[in-house]
Amino acid sequence: MSQELWSAIDQYITEHVVRPEPVLDGSLAAAERAGLPQISVAPNQGKLLYLLARMIGARNVLEIGTLAAYSTIWMARALPAEGRVITLEFDPAHAVVARENLERAGLNGVVEVRVGPALETLSGVPRTPPFDLVFIDADKKSIPEYFEWALRLTRRGGLIIVDNVVREGAVLDAGSEDASVLGVRRFNEMLRGEQRVSATTIQTVGSKGHDGITIALID
Ligand code: SAH
Ligand code: DHB
Numbered sequence: 388m389s390q391e392l393w394s395a396i397d398q399y400i401t402e403h404v405v406r407p408e409p410v411l412d413g414s415l416a417a418a419e420r421a422g423l424p425q426i427s428v429a430p431n432q433g434k435l436l437y438l439l440a441r442m443i444g445a446r447n448v449l450e451i452g453t454l455a456a457y458s459t460i461w462m463a464r465a466l467p468a469e470g471r472v473i474t475l476e477f478d479p480a481h482a483v484v485a486r487e488n489l490e491r492a493g494l495n496g497v498v499e500v501r502v503g504p505a506l507e508t509l510s511g512v513p514r515t516p517p518f519d520l521v522f523i524d525a526d527k528k529s530i531p532e533y534f535e536w537a538l539r540l541t542r543r544g545g546l547i548i549v550d551n552v553v554r555e556g557a558v559l560d561a562g563s564e565d566a567s568v569l570g571v572r573r574f575n576e577m578l579r580g581e582q583r584v585s586a587t588t589i590q591t592v593g594s595k596g597h598d599g600i601t602i603a604l605i606d
């Protein structure tokens with residue numbers, strides 16, 4: 388299997404099954420024009436976030452790592468009228484693009500972008516009502532700390548979803564000194580002993596290469 392084939396299949400799936408609204412494609416185009424890294428979730432992964440949010444009847448969503456708000460828009464579109472998203476972004480230039488994309492998507496009143504290092508802005512995130520879904524997709528070295536926060540902030544029956552937990556298999560490298568790999572490995576050590584969630588990790592291939600996503604349900 389090759390990257391070329393994975394990307395072609397992702398495109399085929401996107402056209403036939405995912406069928407994203409034009410505003411979603413528009414937000415990716417705006418991100419590219421602004422020179423942002425092309426590390427948004429793939430369309431079929433965005434749709435998975437949307438479906439999971441709908442399946443649990445999510446109203447309040449927290450995202451750590453906004454970039455251009457592509458995943459944010461997918462999740463926001465899954466919520467009922469009174470639903471809200473708080474999304475945390477370190478880079479002010481990314482937040483500018485995100486806010487423009489949210490404006491174009493008509494979601495300015497639904498999504499709040501908070502700028503700063505997430506380990507700092509998380510202290511200011513309201514604890515009530517608890518979140519129904521937390522999507523962790525910022526710097527990988529701090530995934531364990533973000534997961535701890537998410538455990539505190541999410542209701543029973545809610546979901547914590549963590550992106551980029553396989554990274555082309557780098558997760559297996561016990562001798563790695565890469566901060567991202569160490570973060571993911573520390574996260575998996577946490578999960579091994581964690582009684583508060585039921586979790587699985589699915590490896591993925593597609594337009595974003597070989598990676599994986601962890602889904603944890605709060606018991
Ligand atoms: N969730 C987005 C992609 C996020 S990419 C999507 O799928 O559409 C990761 C983002 O996390 C980048 O914009 C990066 O600037 C941001 N980030 C990196 N370190 C961070 C930190 N310490 N706090 C908050 N955001 C951070
Ligand atoms: C990176 C971050 C992501 O969230 C992602 O999906 C892919 C890559 C990165 O920082 O390299």
Ligand code: MG
Nearest residue numbers: 426524550551
């Ligand atoms: Mg990601």
